[in-house]
Amino acid sequence: MMRNGKKNLGASYCLFPAPVVLCGTYDAAGRPNLATLSAVGVCSTRPPVIQIGVMPARHSHAAILLKQAFSLNIPSRKYLPEADYCGIAGGRKVDKFARTGLTPVRGTYVEAPLVGEFPVCMECRLIQCIELVSHDLFLGEVVATWVAEDAVGDDGWIDPRKVDAFCYMLQIRKPRVYHAVGEPLAPAFEAGKVFMQAGE
Amino acid sequence: MMRNGKKNLGASYCLFPAPVVLCGTYDAAGRPNLATLSAVGVCSTRPPVIQIGVMPARHSHAAILLKQAFSLNIPSRKYLPEADYCGIAGGRKVDKFARTGLTPVRGTYVEAPLVGEFPVCMECRLIQCIELVSHDLFLGEVVATWVAEDAVGDDGWIDPRKVDAFCYMLQIRKPRVYHAVGEPLAPAFEAGKVFMQAGE
Numbered sequence: 001m002m003r004n005g006k007k008n009l010g011a012s013y014c015l016f017p018a019p020v021v022l023c024g025t026y027d028a029a030g031r032p033n034l035a036t037l038s039a040v041g042v043c044s045t046r047p048p049v050i051q052i053g054v055m056p057a058r059h060s061h062a063a064i065l066l067k068q069a070f071s072l073n074i075p076s077r078k079y080l081p082e083a084d085y086c087g088i089a090g091g092r093k094v095d096k097f098a099r100t101g102l103t104p105v106r107g108t109y110v111e112a113p114l115v116g117e118f119p120v121c122m123e124c125r126l127i128q129c130i131e132l133v134s135h136d137l138f139l140g141e142v143v144a145t146w147v148a149e150d151a152v153g154d155d156g157w158i159d160p161r162k163v164d165a166f167c168y169m170l171q172i173r174k175p176r177v178y179h180a181v182g183e184p185l186a187p188a189f190e191a192g193k194v195f196m197q198a199g200e
Numbered sequence: 201m202m203r204n205g206k207k208n209l210g211a212s213y214c215l216f217p218a219p220v221v222l223c224g225t226y227d228a229a230g231r232p233n234l235a236t237l238s239a240v241g242v243c244s245t246r247p248p249v250i251q252i253g254v255m256p257a258r259h260s261h262a263a264i265l266l267k268q269a270f271s272l273n274i275p276s277r278k279y280l281p282e283a284d285y286c287g288i289a290g291g292r293k294v295d296k297f298a299r300t301g302l303t304p305v306r307g308t309y310v311e312a313p314l315v316g317e318f319p320v321c322m323e324c325r326l327i328q329c330i331e332l333v334s335h336d337l338f339l340g341e342v343v344a345t346w347v348a349e350d351a352v353g354d355d356g357w358i359d360p361r362k363v364d365a366f367c368y369m370l371q372i373r374k375p376r377v378y379h380a381v382g383e384p385l386a387p388a389f390e391a392g393k394v395f396m397q398a399g400e
Binding site (some may be wrong): 002003004005006007008009010011012013014015016017018019021038039040041042043044045046047048049050051053074077080081082083084085086087088089094099100105108116120121122128130132133134135137139141142143144145146147148149152155157158160163165166167168169170171172173174175176177178179180181182183184185186187188189190191192193194195196200 | 218249373
């Protein structure tokens with residue numbers, strides 16, 4: 001069906017672009033695991049809460065419930081193959097840290113492994129699990145945000161350009177493609193001022 | 201505190217990059233409104249569910265509850281100033297559609313306005329509202345995904361390059377900067393195969 005020059009693809013989903021994060025967990029045997037997710041989003045800022053969608057059959061799902069915790073790790077571009085692999089392989093069969101050579105670092109505040117090589121790693125305490133159909137929604141309160149020294153800017157906070165992240169064209173239909181993050185365009189809360197009127 | 205070459209920024213949040221979407225609603229007076237959000241993420245794929253985080257004081261918040269619906273509209277890069285403006289201005293005081301010149305198009309399936317000029321518009325039926333602290337979390341089931349003809353690829357689905365979206369460096373600290381989406385790097389579920397072993 002076409003309407004107003006647009007075509008309806010039906011009950012679908014897409015986000016252009018979506019982030020790519022690796023979710024770290026420890027299972028009942030204490031083995032660290034990683035699962036790559038693009039079903040992730042910030043929910044709330046005070047306290048900081050981030051959601052992830054995880055299929056119940058995934059090895060990470062039981063581990064998050066068991067430890068009531070997970071980590072979220074943002075890969076830089078040079079770790080794209082590792083990140084992609086951790087979205088293909090299953091954690092029940094393969095030790096993805098060992099296979100990729102990534103280093104599990106114990107969380108300081110929650111029982112979840114962080115990825116030593118990645119520029120940004122967040123420790124999350126599970127605060128809620130909402131059952132949907134294909135996925136369950138885990139809400140994690142971020143209790144620590146670890147940033148590699150070489151990704152810290154002059155102001156002592158994260159310089160996103162130094163993180164050198166990449167992104168994902170998330171839609172129901174494959175192929176889905178990773179893209180680089182391009183050049184800075186404009187600061188937020190500035191570019192829109194052209195639409196303001198005097199006195200606003 | 202430093203650990204393993206990383207600095208702890210504490211209870212914080214970041215996603216590099218986050219998407220930029222405009223949430224469309226009708227209020228009790230039937231006026232269309234737009235609110236720009238980066239607190240957004242895919243939750244579930246079957247059915248397609250997307251979450252948004254909205255502060256209770258925002259005009260959109262009451263409208264979503266009233267109509268049990270919202271739209272999510274992905275701007276292309278040329279609408280960056282309009283998108284930024286809709287994150288600055290308050291919908292109670294200003295008609296953001298009128299001010300920016302964007303065209304409200306009635307949803308076909310839910311009571312929410314879509315942005316006529318944007319390449320991708322999703323109609324969402326509210327399925328759950330979860331109260332957090334600074335924000336409430338709205339879960340929307342996507343019931344229609346409208347794609348502009350010039351953003352459709354040869355296979356009849358969305359060609360993300362034609363959407364020409366931009367992204368947002370979302371973190372607790374400002375300034376936050378919009379970035380372009382850069383060049384394609386690799387297809388997902390391919391780049392990681394280098395870590396597979398024979399027979400897998």
